[in-house]
Amino acid sequence: MYPHCSFVQIHRLRAVVVAGLFALAAFFGLGSAYAHADRWEVFDQGEHLFFPEGPVEVDGVVMVPLRPVAERFGYTFVSVNNKEIVLKNAEGRQAVIRLGTKTALLDYDGGTKIQLMAQIPRNYNGAWFIDLALAGAMGGQGHSTVPGTNLIQLRPVAGDAKEKLERLYWFNFNNKGETVFVNNQGQEQLQTSSTSGYDFGYEELLPVKKSGYTAGFMNRSGELVIDAPHYQLGQFNEGLAWFKDLVKTESGGFTVKMGFINRAGKVVIPAIYNRVYDFSDGLAKVAGGTTFYIDHNGKTVIKAVSGLQHSDSFSSGLAAVSVRTSVGGKSVIRSGFIDTKGKWAIKPIYDYASPFSEGVAIATLNGKSGLIDTKGNWIVKPQYSGGSGFVGQFHDGYILLTLSGKYDYTQRLVDASGNIIAVPGTSQISGFGDGIISYNDAGYGFKNVAGQVIVKPTFSYVWDFKAGAGKGFIDINNEYSAHLINTAGEIVWSTK
Structure with a gap:
């Protein structure tokens, strides 16, 4: 698949591809699965x-x-x-x-x-x-x-x-051009010609498209209850969803502006921003000429941070922020965390810092990465560099750790106490959720953390477990089938 590449190079290439997919998802408004804590x-x-x-x-x-x-x-x-x-x-x-x-x-x-x-x-x-x-x-x-x-x-x-x-969580599948929503028991709850890239989840409203164009928000009966004639719509976070409008410019062209709508269909924050991000911890990151944070009333709570290079959404009451600063007389970029008042809770001393998730963040110091808690204390001291390091974000009680050898690599789980856990018989862990890992062994399957096989590696790719079920997909000559799997490893629903 990747000629003339070593195992380590392949792993690094895959990491770049995954990062690129996350970037594309953010660009097209799909969001990251772990951009911030799960919604309550x-x-x-x-x-x-x-x-x-x-x-x-x-x-x-x-x-x-x-x-x-x-x-x-x-x-x-x-x-x-x-x-x-x-x-x-x-x-x-x-x-x-x-x-x-x-x-x-x-x-x-x-x-x-x-x-x-x-x-x-x-x-x-x-x-x-x-x-x-x-x-x-x-x-x-x-x-x-x-x-x-x-x-x-x-x-x-x-x-x-x-x-x-x-059981109230609804999973999304495409079946012969129709969108089908299924609960974790495999019971079909709704079938509609409207399309959405999201699970319904626990929500009561879901942004949908008809004939490829944004239509509005659909309820659990399949009714379009909010006709929202906006260019694009996001999911609800803390009860507000972003929307994009095409606004005419003085030159006769169009530019994209963004704002927020509530579940009653009312625009509560007008489309005046170049870019907005989902609400979390009561605040949303927005960008106009500068980047700052607003509350649910649209009021600016945190003004632009001096020397800002990059910032993230809030999670665990903290937002990762990178600024240009001076160290030893040299101009450098360092990362730290601000609180919801805009004050430094963890000073910008790191080469890099990821957003917090479940109270754990990746931090890199002097070229080596580790894990920190919300006080800035090391859970795992900075020790990984080169092809080794943490992948993704902490969620469902773990984060993935890749350890690169000379010719290959292995993967481990790390818990909130910093314990490194090897899953017996598994070197390539794809992901995890609900205490179940997905793994690759000439195909994708599922195991528990003890290494017991729940589903043999027979799938082309999988989506990790959530709300008591996981998804498996088989692609043969561009003919694919989708399956919903319960925690006992039973396929409870499949595309027809």
Whole structure:
């Protein structure tokens, strides 16, 4: 396939190709699978909650819109002013939210108690947001996060929550020109002539095209519920999706401008930017003449960083930023991390730093790479260079480490404590998710971390496990078939 190349050269070439594909994906608006942390999904008694906007993560605190949560728990609004919001439910119990503070008053059987919040209430686009602690308390049972997932329960569902909630995730397949959405049990949920490059996931709205042109957002019934005549549309992140418009220039040509739309189809941030990126941690990176960060109201929160060369979106409350600075009298480029106030949380001392994911980032110092935590402490000291190093970003509890030998290479998993894990009988790991790795052995298959084969390497390529299922594709003479595989290794759905 690659004549006159060594194993190490082939690996490096593949890494370049993968990097190029990620760059193309970003250019065409497809995004990176791990550009930032997975979006939080909120459920109540097993039902996915559809918010016009949000959830929003602010400095590590997940916040949800007050009105839909309160109304779900039977509260009505009694009064709203600039000091407090007063609500009452059918039993006559009150909830008083003190604006500008981290306290609320809730009526219980034993009287009124103070409920502390981790963040003060926020107002985005005219809607008040509260933290999950208060939302859970208003539901009477507190809230919980399903272990190992981004799934939040306000009131729990009976039985195995992870299994039940993951069934609501819809996988996307193209089948004879039709788009088919399937859950992790292999049950077909929707078939449509509209096309999308995304899984439906847990979302209620998905950007789709018709006859190759952007149409708008489709709901889970296949109805085009938001007719959005924009040039291009992105997915929703924190309840806002970017859109592109073609704007006429003074010379009579066209230029692309970008803004944000909410799930009600309303443009909440107009198309005035040359480039925007998905919202995460309550902020979006945008570019006009300079690069800076805005909040959900379109307000500039972080101005252009002095000497900026490159910056990333936020994750874990931090954004990787590269600046030109002076070291020993020489002008050099160094990378560090700013917090959501725009201040240096980790000073720019690294040759390179990746975005954080699940609290872990790659950092390169003096030409050697390692892993750091959100305090800048080394999880894995900088020691890898040349053809060895970390690949991708930390997710699902691991990051991939490539170790180059003289004539070949091997791959390992590294966990959040820096432990290096060899998967028995596997030297070429393609990826991982849900505790299951994909590997290459004259074909692609799946194993668990202990090395037990779940699916033999019979596929031309695979997509890693997520929400309890993975995808496998077989391509023979440009005739391809697609398959959905469960965690037991069973094919539960295939293209016809």
